[in-house]
Amino acid sequence: MNSIPQRRPVLRRRAVLGGLSLALGSAVILSGCQATPEPAGDPVTLTVWTWSNEAREALEDGVLEVFEEANPTIDVEVLVQPDKDYQTLLTTGLAGSGGPDIAAIRSYGVISSFAESGNLTPIDDIITDWAGFSDTALAGVTARGDGQIYAVPQGMQTAQVYYNKTIFDDLGLDVPTTWDEFLEVSEEIKASGVAPIVIPGAVAGQIALAGEVLGNARRGGPEFTQEFVAGDVDLTDDASVASIELMQEIQPYLVDNVTSVTLDEAVTIFATGMAAMYPSGTWQVSSFANLGADLDYGTFNVPVDSSWPSDEVTVAYGDGGWALSARTEHPDEAAVFLNWLASAEFAQLYANKMSTIPARDGVTIENEYVAEMYDRFLANPSTYLGLAYLRYGTPWGTDIYGEQVQKIWLGEQDAAGAADAIQTGIDAWFDPADFAN
Amino acid sequence: MTAKSTFDAKRPHPVVIAAFIIPAFVLFAVILLYPMAAALGFSLFEFKGGLNIVGFNWFQNFVVLFTQEPYVTQLPRAFAHNLAILVGTLILQNSIGLFLAVQLQRFGPLRRVFQVLYTTPYLVSPLVVGYLWTLLLSPTFGPVNAALRAVGLDALALPWLGDPKTALPVLILVSVWQWIGFPVLLYGAALAGQSPEIHEAASIDGASGWKRFVHITLPLLTPVIGTVSILTFIGAMESFTLPYAFGGATGSPAGATDVLSLLFFRESFHSGASNALGMSSAVATVLFLFILGGAVIARRLLGRYEENLT
Numbered sequence: 001m002n003s004i005p006q007r008r009p010v011l012r013r014r015a016v017l018g019g020l021s022l023a024l025g026s027a028v029i030l031s032g033c034q035a036t037p038e039p040a041g042d043p044v045t046l047t048v049w050t051w052s053n054e055a056r057e058a059l060e061d062g063v064l065e066v067f068e069e070a071n072p073t074i075d076v077e078v079l080v081q082p083d084k085d086y087q088t089l090l091t092t093g094l095a096g097s098g099g100p101d102i103a104a105i106r107s108y109g110v111i112s113s114f115a116e117s118g119n120l121t122p123i124d125d126i127i128t129d130w131a132g133f134s135d136t137a138l139a140g141v142t143a144r145g146d147g148q149i150y151a152v153p154q155g156m157q158t159a160q161v162y163y164n165k166t167i168f169d170d171l172g173l174d175v176p177t178t179w180d181e182f183l184e185v186s187e188e189i190k191a192s193g194v195a196p197i198v199i200p201g202a203v204a205g206q207i208a209l210a211g212e213v214l215g216n217a218r219r220g221g222p223e224f225t226q227e228f229v230a231g232d233v234d235l236t237d238d239a240s241v242a243s244i245e246l247m248q249e250i251q252p253y254l255v256d257n258v259t260s261v262t263l264d265e266a267v268t269i270f271a272t273g274m275a276a277m278y279p280s281g282t283w284q285v286s287s288f289a290n291l292g293a294d295l296d297y298g299t300f301n302v303p304v305d306s307s308w309p310s311d312e313v314t315v316a317y318g319d320g321g322w323a324l325s326a327r328t329e330h331p332d333e334a335a336v337f338l339n340w341l342a343s344a345e346f347a348q349l350y351a352n353k354m355s356t357i358p359a360r361d362g363v364t365i366e367n368e369y370v371a372e373m374y375d376r377f378l379a380n381p382s383t384y385l386g387l388a389y390l391r392y393g394t395p396w397g398t399d400i401y402g403e404q405v406q407k408i409w410l411g412e413q414d415a416a417g418a419a420d421a422i423q424t425g426i427d428a429w430f431d432p433a434d435f436a437n
Numbered sequence: 438m439t440a441k442s443t444f445d446a447k448r449p450h451p452v453v454i455a456a457f458i459i460p461a462f463v464l465f466a467v468i469l470l471y472p473m474a475a476a477l478g479f480s481l482f483e484f485k486g487g488l489n490i491v492g493f494n495w496f497q498n499f500v501v502l503f504t505q506e507p508y509v510t511q512l513p514r515a516f517a518h519n520l521a522i523l524v525g526t527l528i529l530q531n532s533i534g535l536f537l538a539v540q541l542q543r544f545g546p547l548r549r550v551f552q553v554l555y556t557t558p559y560l561v562s563p564l565v566v567g568y569l570w571t572l573l574l575s576p577t578f579g580p581v582n583a584a585l586r587a588v589g590l591d592a593l594a595l596p597w598l599g600d601p602k603t604a605l606p607v608l609i610l611v612s613v614w615q616w617i618g619f620p621v622l623l624y625g626a627a628l629a630g631q632s633p634e635i636h637e638a639a640s641i642d643g644a645s646g647w648k649r650f651v652h653i654t655l656p657l658l659t660p661v662i663g664t665v666s667i668l669t670f671i672g673a674m675e676s677f678t679l680p681y682a683f684g685g686a687t688g689s690p691a692g693a694t695d696v697l698s699l700l701f702f703r704e705s706f707h708s709g710a711s712n713a714l715g716m717s718s719a720v721a722t723v724l725f726l727f728i729l730g731g732a733v734i735a736r737r738l739l740g741r742y743e744e745n746l747t
Contacts, residue, residue: 088706116711118489202599204687257576259690260599265577274577393710394703395507399687406691410601428506429710 044333045075048322049093049100051086054286055154058353066349067340074333094119094325101328102337105151107140107318109391114323115143115150121324122148126335127342132360136381140318144392144434151321152342153359155351157281158373159213159315159384162288165296167194167276175298179305186253189276197250198275200266201258201409204402206280207247208386211401212315213279214250214302215243221310221382229389231432235397235423236416239309245415247405259406271295282319285355285369299369301376313382314373319356393429400425473725479718485711498712498719508700512720515688515697518605522696523673525609526616530669531662533613534620539650541621542628552625556618563615567682570611574598598683601693608694612679616672620665627661628654656746663739667732674728677702697724 050056056078064076079100081089087110093099094114105111105120114120122143130138133153141151163175168185171192176182186196200206219239220227227233233240255261255275270278271293278284279302288295301312322341328334340346344362351358355367357374365371390397404418413421448454480498483491502508537555541548558566573579574597582594597607631654639649677698680688686707688695701724704710705717 091706113711113713116485116489202689203685204689255577257596257599260574260576260596262571262575265575269577394707394713394716395511396703396707399703400507402689403687403691406689410691412691425507 043073043075044330045077046101046328046330046333046337048076048078048102048104049081049090050078050104051081051083052104053080054354055104056080058350061353063346063349063353066345067337071333071336071340074337076337090114091117094327097327099325099327101325101330101334103323103325104154104320105323106320107153108388109144109396111141111150111321111323112144112392115148116145119326120150121326121328121331122146122150123152123324123338124149126324127152127339129342132342132344132347132362134359134361136316136383137318137359139383139388141321141323151323152338153318154320154322155354155356155359156377157283157317157319158357158377158381159209159279159281159317160299160301160373160376161213162270162278162280162284162297162299164270164273164276165298167192167273175300176303178303179308182303183249183253186250186277190253194273195255195269195275196253197277197279198255198261198266198269199258199279200263201254201261201406203263204399204406206263206266207402207405208398209281209384210279211244211247211405212384212386214246216315216382216385217302217304217310217313218246218308219243219310219385221313223310225383225385225389228385229432229435235426236419241415241419244401244405244408244418248408248415251409254409259409267291282355282357282370282373285367289355297369299372310382311380313380314376315384316377316381317384317387318359389435390426390430392434393426395425395428397422397426397430476718476721476725479714480722482715483712484714491712494715498715499723501716502719502723511692511695511700512697512723514692515695515700518688518694518696519674519676521605522609522612522676523670525606526613526673527666527669529609529613530617530620531665534617534665535624535658535662537617537621538624538628539654541625548625552618552622555621558615559618561615563678564682566611566615567679570607571598571683574607599690601691604684604690604693608679608683611683612676615679619668623661623665624658627658631657659739659743659746663735663743667735667739670731670735671728674724674731 048059059076059078064078068074068076081093087106090099090103090105091114094103095117105114111120115122127149130149137153137156138149141153142149167173167189168175171188173185173188176185189196199210219242224233224237224239228235255269261269266278266280267284267287268291269275271288271291273295288297301314304310304312322338324331324334324338342360344360347358347360347363350356351363351370352366355370357370357377358365365374386396386398386401400422401418404413404421407413408415408418481493481495483494483497485491502512537551541551544551573581576582576594576596576599581597585591585594595603597603635653636649639653644652675698676696680694680696680699681702684690684694684699686699686703688699697720701717701720704720705713710716
């Protein structure tokens, strides 16, 4: 792999050159067709697996075309596997035959586990140019075990509060700029008969996400995360307990029967104006667009109180990556394709089709909502702690967080007890030393 | 039992016997025995990501399962929920199923129609049934609570699946609703097989309808009740799809619908833990041994009871 050229002036040519150089690096291909980059015979088909229908639609809507035009010998076929069973199918797919050449894999714990299985090939050296990716983005696709990169980051997610502009305008409310204002705004919305806040309270992971939007800054933002990963503080720390208390503080403003609200219901409740605010991820921009609802909305970060240890933050996390199967029969073509997936050309096409935040720089976002989130993310990012660090063993920290907050809402638990339970749960497997490399 | 000797005399050539048995045995071995043996074997190893074996570690996975968090909390909780599902479905399926089957007996030509109707939910995937009922029972959008409110029963319009107090009972009821067709069919067939002469004889002797049911119908149904009970036991202990559709992998709300199979699922496919395969195999082995033991004991007890009847 040391034959990779250093300079790549034109992006499209770069991908071809990357593939060419890899092909040249391979003795088998060298002996087969020395001078030409095009392997003889039929085009090679690369199979890509993803859990996301939207991703497949975006890829097939003019994105892959660009790649296939530049690389006529490579066909890319995208297969969507059911989201609920994706990890199960991928575990067996990557371990045996009939699996993908390239697979979308979720970030952090999931990719680390797949990397450890030996069924993925590290791509540190396969991708010729990582310069466009931020450390936050690469952290999501780096395996905890060996510190190597196992996927091209697909994109970033930020989490923030969505608010219904029509409801805010009708009540003459402004976007709150302090935590107290946030509560006052909620009070006024409640008085008008609309539910101020909806959270998918039946789904543990979604409660954890909402809790992170509300509580990340209260806990101390990136500094807390750093200290936590270093082992200097744990989740029973006062600031961490106080961040869980916020979930109790907003309880009067939550939609009725919050612990029965599923994810689909939460989206519907917000999109139909039955609730005024919804803390959630970037992906809701697509959900709201797909619903076709006549919804005028905006987003804001949860405002902080001056007594909190951190300024306002934008909660962010790596949103999966494209990984290379160790069992692919076409490693050279897969490398060409992966290099293209890592290019600004792809990021520009894909991020705008998907309305997601790109993992790399050099991209202009067309969607106003996403562009706004991207700017905020660049200004003050703070990693979603639960997703990035508390999903490397059972039980997931985010699962217990969700369960404990449900108990708080049901009147069976308090914030300190919840923090204790979460810490006890992750103590079963969490060791800061694992993140030391 | 006494027919054994006559059967021996007509026993076909061993090759013929083998030709009949081997295909089924191979299928059984590949589809059932191998995965079971593999899970049993996996539970004795420590893994490092997927299928990479670190080493044989005897019963360490089981020791962890019975002594360490989160298992010491979650395993008994899940087990208790499985038992609740078992008790609930056992009582309801047997009683309602038997009641319906007895009533259908008198329906004559319409019997078939109702049998088909009762069996319909049984033909639908439990996952579909689960999502369907989630929608029906939604406090915000569901027709069940809307109907309750419409007739003035606002107090009964509860967050069915959002409250730990109601979530498990609702799960049991929906499970019974889905599987009720099965006992109805089995009891129906058994009732149809009962000789009318016995009932007539009892009537002539002056036995009332209820007495005939208690002293004739019910004892003759014992083998079928046993079969339904054992199958219910296995179904309740392996319960996964419906709890998953209702409460996701974590048994929402607040773990109120967590069951052993969900614990297994979280451990194996939802954990990111390095030794996921070893630990999840240990959970599966414990579950398997419990079901096997329970089924064998139940079968023995029933066998003894049936012998006493004759």
